[in-house]
Amino acid sequence: MEHADALLLRGRCGACAERVPRVVVLRGGDCPKCETGLEWKAAGALSESLRSQLGWKRWLAYVLVLAGSFLTGLIPAVHVVLHPLLMLLALFVAHVWVVRHALRWLGPGRRVTARLNLKLLAAALTCLNLVVNVGVAPLLSVASVPLAIFSVVLFAIYLETALSMIGRRLEWEASQEPLKTMEWIVPVGLLVGLLVVTVGGALGIWGMLYALTEAEIPAVSTVAGWLLGAE
C-alpha cells in the first residue's frame, strides 16, 4: 500500500499527514490544512479497504469469545452470572476495538444514529443472553459447549450486523447521500419505546405498592372465616 493511502486509512492527509475529518477523506475532498486533494490511489474503494482491514480482528474476536465462553461454562453454578458478564464485556471490547474505528468514518449524524442502533442491539443481545443463561440453560441442564456456541452466535450477530450496517453507511457517506429517515427513526423510536416501557413499568409497580398501602385489605383469616360462615 502506498504511503499516502496508508495515511488516509489512518484519517490523515496523504501529503502533510495532519489529522483530517475522516468523512472528508471518504468523500475525496481537500485537506483543510494544506489543501491537497485527499485522493485514494489504491485499487478498490476506500470503504472496501476499511472493511477488509477489520477481517482479521473479527475472526480473532470470535475465537476469544468461544474460548472464554467455554472456559466460564466449566465453572459450576457461577457460570449463569459469568456468561452474561463475559458477553457484555465481549460486546464492549468488540465495540471499542473493531466497531468504533469503523464508526469514526461516518459523518456526525450518521455516526450518532448508527451508534445508538448498535447500543440498542447490544442491550437486546445482553438481555437475551441473560435469559438463556439464567433461566433456560439451567432448566435444560445445558453444558458449556452449547452455551459457548450460543455466545459466539450472539456475538456474531452483533459484530456482523454492526459491520454490515457500517459498511452500507460508509457507501452512503462516500456517495454523499443525506441522512435517511429510516436511519434516525428506528433508533429514536426504539429508545423512546424502551423509555416508555421502563417508566410505565416503574409507575405501574409504584402504583401497585401505593394501592396496597392505601387499600383496606382484610386478613386472609377474616376472609376464610367469612367464607366458612357463609358456607
Added chain:
Amino acid sequence: MELALVRFLAQSFGVAFTASPRPALTFFAVQAVVAVVARIGWVVVSPGLAWLISVPALIVAFVMAGLEIAARHDEEIDELLRDLKIAHLLGVFGTFSGCLVFAALGLPEDEALGLVDDGAAQDVGLAMSLAAASEHPEAAQYGVVGGAMVVNGGVTYARGHILEFLATFDLDKQWHRIETGGAIGVLTLIIWLPVLALVVVVLMGVALAVIAVAVKAAESWMDQRGRRPCPTCSTEIRKEASLCFQCSAVVEPEVVLGSTMSNRWKRLFAALRRQPA
C-alpha cells in the same frame, strides 16, 4: 400490611412456582410452610383446600419430594420412576403449589367471594382458576385449571425427555442444583428486561464516552511526540509528512507507512550491511 405485601409477593411468584423444575419439592415446601402458619393460626385455609395441608397429604408430598430428589441423585431410582412413568407426571404438582399459595396467601377478595358464589370451593383446581378469572364463565374457569395442569404436565414431560437425551452426553448432575433458582429468576427477570436494556444502553454510552475522551487525549499526546521541525520554516510537522502545511515545502518523510519498516530501521539495516564482516 405485611400480609398485603406477602400476598403481592405470592402473586408475583405464583407463576414461577407452577413452572418449577422440582415441582414435588416446591409443593412440599409451600405445603409445609402453609401447614405451619395455619397451625399457628396466622392463616385459615378454606375447607376446599384444607386437605392439601392434611397429614396424609404432607406425607404423600414428602415421599414424592424425596423420590424426586433421589431420582436426581440416583440413576437406578431415576430409571425406576421413568419406567413407571411417574417422573414425567410430577409437573402437575406445580399447579397444586400455585393453588395453595393463592388460597393461603394470595387469594384476592373478589376471587374469594367468587368461590362462594360459584359454590365450587371443594374443587382444588378452581382456586387457581378463580384467582385468575373469576368473572369468566364456569367452563372457562375449568379450562384455565385444566390448561394449567396440561401446561405443567407437558413442560415437565418435555423437560424429562430433553434431560434423558442430554443424559446420554454424561452431563454433570450439578446443573440440577440451580434449576429452581434459574426458573424462578428468569420468570421474575422478564418483567425487568426493558429496564435492564436501558441500563445497558446508558452504561455503554457512559463507558464509551469515557474511553473516547481518553483515546482523544492519548492521540493528542502521541501526535505531539510524532513531530519534527520543517527544514524550511521550522514549523512542527508530522514525521510522516511529505509536504509542510505551513510553507508548502516538499520534505522527505521520516517515517514511511505502508511498508514493514520505517526509514530509521531501513537506514540501520543498510548501515549494518555496509559493515565489513
